[in-house]
Amino acid sequence: MKRVKTENRKEEIINISSKLFKEKGYSAVSMRDIAQAMGIKAASLYNHITSKQEILSIIILDVAEKFTRGMDRIVESEDNAIDKLEKIIELHVNVTVNNADALGSLNNDWMHLVEPQLSYFLKLRSQYEENFRQIVKLGVDEGHLEPLNVEVMLFSILSTLRTLYLWYYKKEGVDTAELVVQMKTVLLRGVVLKP
Amino acid sequence: MKRVKTENRKEEIINISSKLFKEKGYSAVSMRDIAQAMGIKAASLYNHITSKQEILSIIILDVAEKFTRGMDRIVESEDNAIDKLEKIIELHVNVTVNNADALGSLNNDWMHLVEPQLSYFLKLRSQYEENFRQIVKLGVDEGHLEPLNVEVMLFSILSTLRTLYLWYYKKEGVDTAELVVQMKTVLLRGVVLKP
DNA sequence: TTCATAAACTAACAATTGTTAGTTTTGAGC
DNA sequence: GCTCAAAACTAACAATTGTTAGTTTATGAA
Numbered sequence A, B: 001m002k003r004v005k006t007e008n009r010k011e012e013i014i015n016i017s018s019k020l021f022k023e024k025g026y027s028a029v030s031m032r033d034i035a036q037a038m039g040i041k042a043a044s045l046y047n048h049i050t051s052k053q054e055i056l057s058i059i060i061l062d063v064a065e066k067f068t069r070g071m072d073r074i075v076e077s078e079d080n081a082i083d084k085l086e087k088i089i090e091l092h093v094n095v096t097v098n099n100a101d102a103l104g105s106l107n108n109d110w111m112h113l114v115e116p117q118l119s120y121f122l123k124l125r126s127q128y129e130e131n132f133r134q135i136v137k138l139g140v141d142e143g144h145l146e147p148l149n150v151e152v153m154l155f156s157i158l159s160t161l162r163t164l165y166l167w168y169y170k171k172e173g174v175d176t177a178e179l180v181v182q183m184k185t186v187l188l189r190g191v192v193l194k195p
Numbered sequence C: 001t002t003c004a005t006a007a008a009c010t011a012a013c014a015a016t017t018g019t020t021a022g023t024t025t026t027g028a029g030c
Numbered sequence D: 001g002c003t004c005a006a007a008a009c010t011a012a013c014a015a016t017t018g019t020t021a022g023t024t025t026a027t028g029a030a
Helices: A001-022 A031-038 A054-074 A081-100 A102-108 A117-142 A150-162 A176-189 B002-024 B031-038 B054-075 B082-098 B101-106 B115-142 B152-163 B176-189
Strands: none
Touching: A001 A031, A001 A054, A054 A102, A054 A117, A054 B152, A081 A117, A081 A150, A081 A176, A102 B115, A150 B002, A150 B176, A176 B082, A176 B152, B002 B054, B002 B101, B054 B082, B054 B101, B054 B115, B082 B115, B082 B152, B082 B176, B101 B115, B101 B152, B115 B152, B152 B176
């Protein structure tokens, strides 16, 4: 079955590239670097992909769409704001644990996308942030969240979730469920002991 | 006074480079890009700096040392853990507001430093994190912080502070003092309304 | 005006970049 | 063992990279 083999090889290129991009950034990784990590020559990569740019856009858009689909599910649910926020935290932990390398490019290499993928990515990102913002606003209106500045609440929580890929493994023997519990507490209830 | 003029020109190069590196990353910015933004030719840059690498290490190490000096002051103080955490938040907001562009390289381009600057940077960073960790531990031991996982508390707070440069300006008419107050509340007390 | 030097310039370099063209090797199904 | 396509290879390309050498221009002090 050749078709399957090709797709496997393409996925290998995407996975290895994700790792390299995460370590040094898209621009600092050459096609020869990727090829060497695969144990082949640079020109051979083009049997499986059309360009370096294609590798980047697959890495970024695949994981961006995972976040979008997860958020859409949460928005459509009947939960109150706090339950929705907890589900967003679960979403980020799960996507991070399963796609840790891709998150490097998602966070730091998106600006090297070209059109039309760049505009598409920016649209997904701003829609994601807007959905998040409305949930925070809802929480304030419901009286479940403190009446603080919405942007500060939104980006404080989102920043931690977005950079989770950089440090989650430092909890040795990462227990995903336990990490979710801890993060819900820290991000939503705070760290200061209540009297 | 020629000496002063040269230093001014060098600072201009550093500042313009910080902006460009923040937008596209160190590797994607060429010496010709920097020169064009200065209105001169690439070769002329070398009247003021010795290499592209020198630009990067000045940008990163200057701001890294600001964080280190700020943290050292906090560690030496007589405050309890919560006051120390509040001072760390103040430190980050102040350094961010005054060095917003440099923080891009600090976060995303440090791996392009060469030795011995790379090792020096990594030493500063791990010392900073260790100081932060000890303050969190102290808070737990004092009974002022929730007895949660220390790494999760540490990196949740630190992640938000480190990426503040990406979003602080979204609060239109950024009032630094107000931002400090909001962040102390969100990061330490949480967003969920207490009964 | 003269002079010194800071700071710009032009021209070039060797290395590296992403990519293409054309060729050979590999391996599964007959 | 033959066939054929997938997937590797070699060789080369034009463009861009950081940097150097040597030269000209601009400016402030004498």
